[in-house]
Amino acid sequence: MIVHLVDGTYELFRYHFGAPPHRTPDGREVAATRGVLGSMLSMLEAGATHVGIATDHVIESFRNALLESYKTGEGVDPALRSQFELLEDTLRAAGFVVWAMEDYEADDALGAAAAFAREDARVERVMICTPDKDLGQCLTADGRVMQFDRRREILTDWAGVIAKFGVEPPSIPDYLALVGDTSDGIPGVPGWGAKTTGTVLARYRRLEDIPRKAGSWDVSVRNAARLVQALEQHWEQALLYRRLATVDSNAVAIGSVDELAWTGPAHGYEDAFHAIDADGAISRIQRLIG
Numbered sequence: 381m382i383v384h385l386v387d388g389t390y391e392l393f394r395y396h397f398g399a400p401p402h403r404t405p406d407g408r409e410v411a412a413t414r415g416v417l418g419s420m421l422s423m424l425e426a427g428a429t430h431v432g433i434a435t436d437h438v439i440e441s442f443r444n445a446l447l448e449s450y451k452t453g454e455g456v457d458p459a460l461r462s463q464f465e466l467l468e469d470t471l472r473a474a475g476f477v478v479w480a481m482e483d484y485e486a487d488d489a490l491g492a493a494a495a496f497a498r499e500d501a502r503v504e505r506v507m508i509c510t511p512d513k514d515l516g517q518c519l520t521a522d523g524r525v526m527q528f529d530r531r532r533e534i535l536t537d538w539a540g541v542i543a544k545f546g547v548e549p550p551s552i553p554d555y556l557a558l559v560g561d562t563s564d565g566i567p568g569v570p571g572w573g574a575k576t577t578g579t580v581l582a583r584y585r586r587l588e589d590i591p592r593k594a595g596s597w598d599v600s601v602r603n604a605a606r607l608v609q610a611l612e613q614h615w616e617q618a619l620l621y622r623r624l625a626t627v628d629s630n631a632v633a634i635g636s637v638d639e640l641a642w643t644g645p646a647h648g649y650e651d652a653f654h655a656i657d658a659d660g661a662i663s664r665i666q667r668l669i670g
Contacts, residue, residue: 383640384428385490385496387510388478391416392467396460402657409459410656413467415657419475419530421620430640434489434632435468437480441488442625450589450624465549466656474665475645484631486553491518491627493634498524501638502649514561516541517552517627546578551585557622558587568619571610573590576601585620587611644669 395415402411423431439453451459468480479489486508494506508515511529519525519538526538541549558577559566577649583599584590591597592612594604601607611618634640645665653661 381428381500381502381504381637382428383430383432383493383503383506383637384423384430384649385421385493385506387486387508387512387515388416388433388467388471389464389486389531390510390512391419392435392463393460395419396457396463399531402437403458404655404657408466408656409462410466412460413463413470414656414658416467416660417470417653417658417661418661418664420471420474420476421661421668423455424642424668425664429523429642430637431491431642432477432479432493433471434479434481434486434493435464436486437464437468437482437541441481441485442483443485446620447624449567451563459542465664468512470652470656470658473643473646473649474633474661475649484628487512487514488628488631490515492631493640494518494525496634497637498639499667503637513545514552514564514625516545517549519549525647542582547581548585551581553625554581554585554587554621556625559571559620560621561625564623564624568621569610569618571603571607576607579652580607589621615624647666 392412396412399411399415400415401409403409439451439456443450444452467670468478473519481489490508490510494508495505497503506525507528508518508525508529511527515527516536518527519527519541521538525535538549545552545555555577556566558569559574560566560660561598579599580590592608594608597604649665650662653659
C-alpha cells in the first residue's frame with residue numbers, strides 16, 4: 381500500500397497562478413479549484429488508492445500568537461482566497477479525505493498523517509506531495525516516507541535532504557531556525573547563512589549541541605566567534621523559530637490508514653462538479669468507479 385498525502389493549499393496556489401481564469405455564470409472564480417480537482421483525479425487514474433489532502437482553511441494558526449511576523453493571509457488575492465472552502469467541499473464531494481486546518485497548518489496535518497501511516501506494516505511507502513522544505517523533517521532513513529514535488533516530478537528521500545541542505549531530516553527545524561524562512565515570516569539568526577548552518581548542524585545536529593565557544597567547534601567555518609555571539613544574543617528567538625518550523629504531530633487524529641482509501645464519490649457529487657463547470661470530471665469519476 382502506498383499512501384499519498386497532498387498539500388491542498390499548495391495545489392490551489394499552483395493552479396491559481398498557473399491556469400487561465402474561469403468564472404461561472406454567477407461570477408465566481410473557480411479555475412484553481414477545477415485544476416486541483418482534475419489533478420487529484422489524475423492521481424487516482426494513475427493508481428493511487430489511499431489519499432489524504434490537507435488544506436489551510438484559514439491561513440493563520442497557533443504560530444501567529446507566538447511570532448508577530450509569522451505569515452498571515454494579508455495580501456492573498458480575493459479570487460484565490462474565496463476558493464479555499466470551495467476546494468474543500470469539492471474534494472470531499474469527489475470522495476477524498478480532507479483535513480481543513482484552523483488552529484494548525486496543512487503541513488502539520490501532513491506530518492502527523494505521515495507519522496501515523498508509517499507505523500502501519502501494510503504501508504510500503506508514504507508520499508508527502510509538496511515541495512515545502514519544512515516537510516523534509518518527516519522523511520525516514522529507511523525510505524518509507526518520501527517527499528514528492530508533483531509539479532516538477534522530483535522525488536526526495538533522506539539522502540536528498542542532506543544533498544540539498546547539508547543536514548539530516550530531523551535537523552531541518554534547527555536549520556530553519558538559524559537560516560530563517562522568508563515564506564513563513566521566520567527571520568532566522570543574523571549571520572547564519574545556509575552553507576555555514578549546514579556545515580555546523582551536519583556535525584552537531586541540534587541547537588543545544590552547538591558548543592557555545594567557537595574554539596570548541598571541530599568544524600571549520602569563517603567568523604565562528606561572531607556566529608557564536610549571534611546565537612547567544614538570539615538564543616530564545618532561535619528556540620522559538622525552531623518551534624515554529626517544527627511539524628506538530630497532534631494536528632490530526634486517524635484511527636486507521638483504511639480511512640484514507642478512496643472508495644468513490646459522495647452522494648450528489650455531480651451537483652458539486654456542475655457548480656464549478658467541471659462536467660468533464662463526472663465522466664472521469666464514472667470511469668474510476670466502473
